[in-house]
Amino acid sequence: MHKFLLILLFIITSNVYAEVKFNNAVIKNNFGKKVTAGFIEILSDEDLTIKKIKSEFSPKIEIHSMEMENDVMKMRRIDSPKILKNKPFILKKGGNHLMIYDIGENLDEQKKVKLNFVFLKNNGEELSSDVEFLVQ
Ligand SMILES: [Cu+2]
Incomplete structure (x- = not known):
């Protein structure tokens, strides 16, 4: 009986909460420049789409791919990046x-900055997570 209840509880809670983990979140120091790059590892226990990335110091944050084309590195914006379960x-x-544009302040003076990720679940629900990035 106990075991059954635990399993039931697990099923209920696991349907409600997606678990998303963030690791190695780093933003390159912009040294006063308008554009810089960021790096992170995201692990989710369900499929997610990145809908929007926001921050107070930049109005435009994109995710770019980087590929070799005729011996030249090309960056392209990825629309609606998908995070696959596990x-x-x-x-x-x-x-x-991450490509961070139009930075309105000098990040040198800050050790950490915050980005807000808005994810879209398969069922249409939104999930919002604040993530601290190290400036280095
Ligand atoms: Cu880029």
Whole structure:
């Protein structure tokens, strides 16, 4: 009986809460420049789409892919990036990355900055997470 209740409770709660983990969140120091890049690893226990990334210091944050084309590195904006269940979504140096535009302040003076991620679940629900990034 107890075991049954626990399983039931687990099913109920796991349907309500998506668990999303954020690791190695770093934003490159902009040294007063308008544009910089950011990196992060996101792991979710359900499929998510990144709907929007917001912050107080930038009006425009995109996710870019980086690919070699005729020996030239090309960056492209990824529309509606997908995070697959239990598969790490990795933005890293030399690969896919966050592109942060029109930075309105000098990040040098801050050790940490906050970005807000808005995710869309498969059932249409939105999920909002604040993530602290190290400036370095
Ligand atoms: Cu880029």
